Amino acid sequence: MKPRAEIALAWVTLKEGMRERAFMGIMTFALLLLIASGVIADLSIGNILKVTQDLGLSAVSFTGLLLAFFMGTHLIAKDLDKRSIYMVLSKPMGRGSYIAGKYGGLVALVGLSLAFITLFMLVATFYFYKTSRLYFPPQIAWGKLVLASIFIFLEASLILALSVFFSSFASSPLLALFLTLAVYLVGESTHQVSEILHSPLGQRTSPVLKALAMGAFYIFPDLSLLDLKAAAVHNLPLPPLRLMKTALYAICYILALLILATFIFKKREMK
Amino acid sequence: MKKGILTLPLLLLTHWLHLVLSPVTGGYLPPLPKKEVALLSTVEFKALLSDYYIAKVAQIYGGPGPSTPAQVKWMTGALALSAKLDPHYLEPYYFAGNVLPWKGELDQAISILKKGLEHRYWDWRIPFYLGFLYFYFKREPVEGARYLSMATQSPEAPPYLPLLVARLYSEKGRFSAAIVYLRGLHRTLRDPMLRGPVKKRLDALTIMERIERLANEYQRKYRAFPHTLQDLVRAGFLTHVPEDPYGGRFFFKPDGTVWTTSNLREVEKG
Incomplete structure (x- = not known):
């Protein structure tokens, strides 16, 4: 197995993704959202720069999610649908290498897009910071805004890994998309649900439901861990060790999903 | 081309129907979901919903005329929800501490602020x-x-x-304490839109404090309390009856303290 083959496939995936209409649409939407954020923030009161940062980071996050959901499932499904996968697999390349190459290309596509959107978000925030009508503009934690965007990228990479995993066995791209979306929704709420279950409200919940919720808490990825938006906007402390552990958590989850995806994909019968 | 032209009246008709079915009055109060529902349904975009509720509260607070009881009730719920969605955001606590008590929602304001102490320690x-x-x-x-x-x-x-x-x-005096507090608060505010209402309250209380001080001087001089503000004008303590910035009218309560018909809330004109 030559790593050059995976790199070549990743490169092809990246170029293919950039040519997709959906990609262009998502990027245009994200840029419009960022431009509109200034107008929307102006409708607010008090610390309008906080609202600008909320909108900016949400635009970055939303872009990452849209790209991860749609491009992840779409590009693999396209290979299967147009049978171009046979051409790739006929080369001296295993199915594991196909998964690695495809995932690498998708991650590069999402990473480059998020880097571009983050840069645009930072420029827009700087512009609103300089032109705000506030008496004492608050300090903006620029470094933490970049860090929050890096963790948005990690979250998008995890969702991409989920979409690759589901695409490895799902019969249709729509099914893979729905499954990824379902895991995202569960992953975003497991922490919140466990908090509710530990509150006085949870006393009334049935033990079966509690056990199910706690099971979900341990099985599904806790995506709320990767959400640093509030910490960046409010300039809250971010201990480096905790950040490293969180990044390691996401990377381990991604690797586990890709290994599982490879295992399933190898068993999959190609028609 | 003909089909293209046909779409124009159809679009106009839909626009007209939209305006008829949902007129924009500015008085719409969006629903306030249960906090658990709001927390779970907003996934990683909780801060945006919190920002939205604060913008709406600010719109009601800065709007013309007094807030209706329904608006005050809604604002109280919206501020509690906004603080729950984004507990590090200062604005829900600002509005809870400086708007709700003046509108009769003291206990709710204290409850929201006490939760804020945990997050913005x-x-x-x-x-x-x-x-x-x-x-x-x-x-x-x-x-x-x-x-x-x-x-x-x-x-x-x-x-x-x-x-x-x-x-x-x-x-x-109570007014003096409030004046000191509001002066301090005014120094901390960044947004001109928030500074304006605080300045207005400060102006009103400063006038009331002055009237109360002059009434005491009147009492010392004439050994009787003035019945109306006109008594102070007639005795030369005031050149004219001061205007309430909120549009109300100052008067003496039976216990001799000064108050205003506006209750320090915006009075609807006309």
């Missing part, structure tokens, strides 16, 4: 607001002192805060 403003509420509205100076001392001990407290707190306690 470094922020001197939340104990400062709480201290004033206990001092001025609840008339519990010991509890007020506890929170004000907490505010002064915060590492981020401005250097003038201990002096301001000391002045708050040295003032005898």
Whole structure:
């Protein structure tokens, strides 16, 4: 197995993704959202720069999610649908290498897009910071805004890994998309649900439901861990060790999903 | 081309129907979901919903005319929800501490602020607001002192805060204490839209404090309390009856204190 083959496939995936209409649409939407954020923030009161940062980071996050959901499932499904996968697999390349190459290309596509959107978000925030009508503009934690965007990228990479995993066995791209979306929704709420279950409200919940919720808490990825938006906007402390552990958590989850995806994909019968 | 032209009246018709079915009155109060529903349904975009509720509260607060009881009730719920969705956001606590008590929602305001103490533990403003509420509205100076001392001990407290707190306690009249508090608050506000209403309240209370002081002088001179503000004008203590910035009319209550028909809330004109 030559790593050059995976790199070549990743490169092809990246170029293919950039040519997709959906990609262009998502990027245009994200840029419009960022431009509109200034107008929307102006409708607010008090610390309008906080609202600008909320909108900016949400635009970055939303872009990452849209790209991860749609491009992840779409590009693999396209290979299967147009049978171009046979051409790739006929080369001296295993199915594991196909998964690695495809995932690498998708991650590069999402990473480059998020880097571009983050840069645009930072420029827009700087512009609103300089032109705000506030008496004492608050300090903006620029470094933490970049860090929050890096963790948005990690979250998008995890969702991409989920979409690759589901695409490895799902019969249709729509099914893979729905499954990824379902895991995202569960992953975003497991922490919140466990908090509710530990509150006085949870006393009334049935033990079966509690056990199910706690099971979900341990099985599904806790995506709320990767959400640093509030910490960046409010300039809250971010201990480096905790950040490293969180990044390691996401990377381990991604690797586990890709290994599982490879295992399933190898068993999959190609028609 | 003909089909293209046909779409124009259809679009106009839909636009007209939209306006008829959902007229924009500016008085719409969006629903307030249960906090658990709001927390779960907004996934990682909780801050955006919190921002939205604050913008709506600001729209009602800054709007013309007095807030209706339904609006006050909605604002109370929206501020509690906004603080739950984004517990580090200062604005819900600002509005809870400085708007709700003046609209009769003191206990709710205290409850929201106490939750804010857990999340913005470094922020001197939340104990400062709480201290004033206990001092001025609840008339519990010991509890007020506890929170004000907490505010002064915060590492981020401005250097003038201990002096301001000391002045708050040295003032005898209630108006004077509120004036000291509002002057301090006015110095902390960034947004001109928030500074305006505080300045207006400050102006009204300054006038009321002055009238009360002049009424005491009148009483010392004539050994009787003035019945109306005109008595003060006639005796030369005032050149004219001052206007209430809120559009109401100042008067003496039976116990001799000054109050206004506006209740320090915007009076609808006309």
